[in-house]
Amino acid sequence: MSANVPTDICFSFSGLIKRGGETGSHKDGWGIAFYEGKGYRSFHDPVASANSEVAKFIQQYSIKSTQVICHIRKANRGRVCLENTHPFSRELWGQIWSFAHNGQLKGIKKKKLNGYTPVGTTDSEHAFCWILGQLRQAFPTKPKSKIKLRNSVERLCREVAGHGVFNVLMSDAENLYVYCNTKLSWLTRQAPFVEAQLVDADLCVDFKKETAQEDVVTVIATEPLTSNEQWAKMAVGEFSVFRLGEKEFTSVN
Amino acid sequence: MSANVPTDICFSFSGLIKRGGETGSHKDGWGIAFYEGKGYRSFHDPVASANSEVAKFIQQYSIKSTQVICHIRKANRGRVCLENTHPFSRELWGQIWSFAHNGQLKGIKKKKLNGYTPVGTTDSEHAFCWILGQLRQAFPTKPKSKIKLRNSVERLCREVAGHGVFNVLMSDAENLYVYCNTKLSWLTRQAPFVEAQLVDADLCVDFKKETAQEDVVTVIATEPLTSNEQWAKMAVGEFSVFRLGEKEFTSVN
Numbered sequence: 077m078s079a080n081v082p083t084d085i086c087f088s089f090s091g092l093i094k095r096g097g098e099t100g101s102h103k104d105g106w107g108i109a110f111y112e113g114k115g116y117r118s119f120h121d122p123v124a125s126a127n128s129e130v131a132k133f134i135q136q137y138s139i140k141s142t143q144v145i146c147h148i149r150k151a152n153r154g155r156v157c158l159e160n161t162h163p164f165s166r167e168l169w170g171q172i173w174s175f176a177h178n179g180q181l182k183g184i185k186k187k188k189l190n191g192y193t194p195v196g197t198t199d200s201e202h203a204f205c206w207i208l209g210q211l212r213q214a215f216p217t218k219p220k221s222k223i224k225l226r227n228s229v230e231r232l233c234r235e236v237a238g239h240g241v242f243n244v245l246m247s248d249a250e251n252l253y254v255y256c257n258t259k260l261s262w263l264t265r266q267a268p269f270v271e272a273q274l275v276d277a278d279l280c281v282d283f284k285k286e287t288a289q290e291d292v293v294t295v296i297a298t299e300p301l302t303s304n305e306q307w308a309k310m311a312v313g314e315f316s317v318f319r320l321g322e323k324e325f326t327s328v329n
Numbered sequence: 330m331s332a333n334v335p336t337d338i339c340f341s342f343s344g345l346i347k348r349g350g351e352t353g354s355h356k357d358g359w360g361i362a363f364y365e366g367k368g369y370r371s372f373h374d375p376v377a378s379a380n381s382e383v384a385k386f387i388q389q390y391s392i393k394s395t396q397v398i399c400h401i402r403k404a405n406r407g408r409v410c411l412e413n414t415h416p417f418s419r420e421l422w423g424q425i426w427s428f429a430h431n432g433q434l435k436g437i438k439k440k441k442l443n444g445y446t447p448v449g450t451t452d453s454e455h456a457f458c459w460i461l462g463q464l465r466q467a468f469p470t471k472p473k474s475k476i477k478l479r480n481s482v483e484r485l486c487r488e489v490a491g492h493g494v495f496n497v498l499m500s501d502a503e504n505l506y507v508y509c510n511t512k513l514s515w516l517t518r519q520a521p522f523v524e525a526q527l528v529d530a531d532l533c534v535d536f537k538k539e540t541a542q543e544d545v546v547t548v549i550a551t552e553p554l555t556s557n558e559q560w561a562k563m564a565v566g567e568f569s570v571f572r573l574g575e576k577e578f579t580s581v582n
Contacts, residue, residue, distance in 0.1 A: 114448055115411025117373045122365075133386045158368025166420060170446035191444065193423035195367055 082140035096125030159196035179241025292321030335393035349378030412449035432494025545574030
């Protein structure tokens with residue numbers, strides 16, 4: 077999620093967590109990361125999200141955030157354990173970067189790391205550490221040019237995607253970088269707001285009652301989370317950057 | 330806490346959180362970090378722990394861990410916000426290091442950083458980033474000698490302590506490093522286990538019923554958490570290392 081005002085994710089989260097063991101098979105742990113200003117906090121659990129006590133708590137407890145990344149895991153590489161749950165996070169230039177990935181990456185572990193080392197054993201965390209190491213090597217301090225940074229992130233994503241399936245959400249606390257090479261859908265909610273119905277749970281919310289006129293909230297997910305709204309499919313090879321709820325940049329290769 | 334078997338912290342936590350706004354004045358946010366194998370998860374809240382919904386959840390939800398670091402904040406340097414809550418964490422050599430500090434450090438921000446940059450504005454996070462940067466400079470890869478590493482951590486702690494008050498708990502996922510320059514107390518629980526009564530809440534627990542014969546659990550706190558057990562005061566200038574519940578090393582300067 078990317079939003080222009082701190083927004084809670086309770087509704088979308090209520091649908092997504094069902095896919096971790098109830099309406100879907102991604103039952104090998106889950107995690108969620110919230111940005112609150114420069115602050116970052118994440119909640120992780122190595123159990124199925126549909127049965128997780130931590131998930132139940134998060135579902136009921138409203139944390140208002142301008143960027144949220146949530147991931148439910150289906151283990152391919154790396155056993156089911158806390159250190160292998162996404163989103164992964166690391167600090168670069170005094171900002172917390174976070175990363176959630178869907179897919180498998182062949183041969184990614186041959187890529188030489190530089191300053192960031194995985195804690196767990198997933199190909200995903202290795203890819204994330206490699207990207208951050210490359211960024212820090214290219215820019216020992218934060219680049220003043222947003223475009224230079226974005227171009228580098230795009231180039232690195234495309235290089236990783238050459239190793240297999242790489243659908244990814246990555247944030248640097250300011251921007252939400254999205255790369256799609258098989259499947260991602262997205263939706264921007266803004267006035268006039270309507271009622272929305274979850275796909276995975278018998279729950280609907282009337283966003284007219286929950287939002288202010290100027291709110292802009294974008295949600296990106298592997299599969300649409302609601303049944304009555306117009307989700308757009310991302311193109312294969314699409315790299316997009318969201319900021320404060322708006323798609324600021326997109327490039328398809 | 331340092332323990333030889335995964336142990337939950339619910340009892341001690343129930344007392345400690347009261348000190349954040351109820352029985353004590355450290356009401357400017359709080360955080361807790363759990364190590365589960367190589368995995369690490371932390372919970373942070375920028376509100377008083379005595380009134381925190383996240384704290385209520387943690388109090389009731391048993392997370393079993395061999396190392397836990399918890400901190401309740403009294404803001405001196407740096408405003409009250411999520412990014413200024415301890416414990417801070419960073420990855421070094423593929424391990425998550427975490428750090429909680431009590432005290433104020435004069436002039437610490439003049440110390441030049443190297444690879445780790447604070448996200449928030451506290452003197453504490455600056456000290457932590459400086460220590461990790463120094464360690465990585467001295468040891469680009471993890472030193473094989475535990476003694477070399479421990480000596481470096483001790484030297485760096487003593488250097489930081491020269492800037493003011495530095496009571497600190499720091500973990501590298503394997504060892505719990507403790508430096509005391511004004512006030513810390515500690516206690517090791519092992520067989521024969523007894524009943525313990527919290528200082529800050531009307532709660533007692535009979536550890537005979539909660540533990541196995543071979544369990545060894547050490548708790549370190551600014552002030553004793555229980556009223557009927559023998560807590561030892563750490564010496565001023567004491568640097569100690571705990572591992573799997575046991576004090577493995579101590580040095581007073």
